Amino acid sequence: MENVFDYEDIQLIPEKCIVKSRKECDTSIEFGGRKFRLPVVPSNMQTIIDEKIAIYLAENDYFYIMHRFKPETRLDFVKEMQERGLYASISVGVKEEEFDFIIELADAGLTPEYITIDIAHGHADTVISMIKHIKKYLPNSFVIAGNVGTPQAVRDLEQAGADATKVGIGPGKVCITKIKTGFGTGGWQLAALRWCAKAATKPVIADGGIRTHGDIAKSIRFGASMVMIGSLFAGHEESPGETIEKDGKLYKEYFGSASEFQKGERRNVEGKKMWVEYKGPLQNTLTEMEEDLQSSISYAGGNKLSALRNVDYVIVKNSIFNGDRVY
Numbered sequence: 001m002e003n004v005f006d007y008e009d010i011q012l013i014p015e016k017c018i019v020k021s022r023k024e025c026d027t028s029i030e031f032g033g034r035k036f037r038l039p040v041v042p043s044n045m046q047t048i049i050d051e052k053i054a055i056y057l058a059e060n061d062y063f064y065i066m067h068r069f070k071p072e073t074r075l076d077f078v079k080e081m082q083e084r085g086l087y088a089s090i091s092v093g094v095k096e097e098e099f100d101f102i103i104e105l106a107d108a109g110l111t112p113e114y115i116t117i118d119i120a121h122g123h124a125d126t127v128i129s130m131i132k133h134i135k136k137y138l139p140n141s142f143v144i145a146g147n148v149g150t151p152q153a154v155r156d157l158e159q160a161g162a163d164a165t166k167v168g169i170g171p172g173k174v175c176i177t178k179i180k181t182g183f184g185t186g187g188w189q190l191a192a193l194r195w196c197a198k199a200a201t202k203p204v205i206a207d208g209g210i211r212t213h214g215d216i217a218k219s220i221r222f223g224a225s226m227v228m229i230g231s232l233f234a235g236h237e238e239s240p241g242e243t244i245e246k247d248g249k250l251y252k253e254y255f256g257s258a259s260e261f262q263k264g265e266r267r268n269v270e271g272k273k274m275w276v277e278y279k280g281p282l283q284n285t286l287t288e289m290e291e292d293l294q295s296s297i298s299y300a301g302g303n304k305l306s307a308l309r310n311v312d313y314v315i316v317k318n319s320i321f322n323g324d325r326v327y
């Protein structure tokens, strides 16, 4: 790998503005045959999304992926979403019973519009088998497969039939994969995204490591069609995690899907828990993300998301933040 960098090492370079107001900039994206208001999806984690948030996001034209940690509820979830006239987007793993679940859905005549294969090390024969299995039994589901961190992995999963791949091993805020295993894209996620996106012939989702709204624009610049975000979506009024009060301030829990809090046991733990400051309603964050991304598009000299794809950038290693904070 030649240039290795992460989000905080990059600044995008402005182009001449062509709009009179940032409101003219369109942040929408087509993904898997549907149009969404933002190229952003909250992480499919138990402290980030639940059924209520999924319904809210689907009703308001945002993309969502439901987590897979209450497996017995998934069939009814798909049924309920589709009865409401909403799209169904679920996650699966790769264990034996997950293969049975796909057949169960097919037997029930249910085709989720999106199925995400969600495991830590997605460049695996088990994932390739699951992609093929889904394509056999539910050929009309849009299959997202991950997570991966190399061009070869992207090629192999696309070759197996994946409609999109998800890139990011270890850059997450509650992730300890790089510390526990020595592997991953933590610390160079943006460069890994670029590397993978160059090999991809289908959409790529950048997953993990987004710390500011500007990182969404950077992800688009480096090849992402969609950006998966956990920590920035934790801490909302609607967030499913527990709420505590400390010294008069509210905090909400955010834990990793491979943490002992998720697993209920201390085996192969690659995630931790943290407490995130309470942030108020989810819609406020979605609105601010949209406004910030509209602004990014205007700096890119365009009026739609594609303007971000070709802007120039500079690498300013470790020097952007200098202790800066948004608030």
Ligand SMILES: NC(=O)C1=CN([C@@H]2O[C@H](COP(=O)(O)OP(=O)(O)OC[C@H]3O[C@@H](n4cnc5c(N)ncnc54)[C@H](OP(=O)(O)O)[C@@H]3O)[C@@H](O)[C@H]2O)C=CC1
Pocket: 093, 094, 095, 118, 119, 120, 121, 126, 147, 168, 169, 170, 171, 172, 175, 177, 208, 256, 257, 258, 268, 270
């Ligand atoms: N994006 C990221 O960086 C990471 C994300 N996660 C998240 O944590 C959750 C749990 O993930 P995961 O443990 O994969 O899910 P599962 O517990 O469902 O495990 C997936 C299967 O793959 C096997 N496996 C083989 N090698 C590995 C490996 N290196 N890492 C994990 N599994 C392996 C597991 O067997 P066995 O358990 O016996 O080894 C199991 O059968 C997911 O939601 C995942 O997205 C977890 C870590 C990193």
Ligand SMILES: Nc1nc2c(ncn2[C@@H]2O[C@H](COP(=O)(O)O)[C@@H](O)[C@H]2O)c(=O)[nH]1
Pocket: 043, 044, 045, 147, 168, 169, 170, 171, 172, 173, 174, 175, 176, 177, 207, 208, 209, 210, 228, 229, 230, 231, 232, 255, 256, 257, 258, 259, 270, 271, 272
């Ligand atoms: N290594 C681990 N990664 C995890 C775990 N649980 C979730 N994740 C990944 O993190 C992102 C969210 O990252 P953030 O920086 O936006 O907070 C999420 O989408 C997963 O890919 C875990 O336990 N270990």
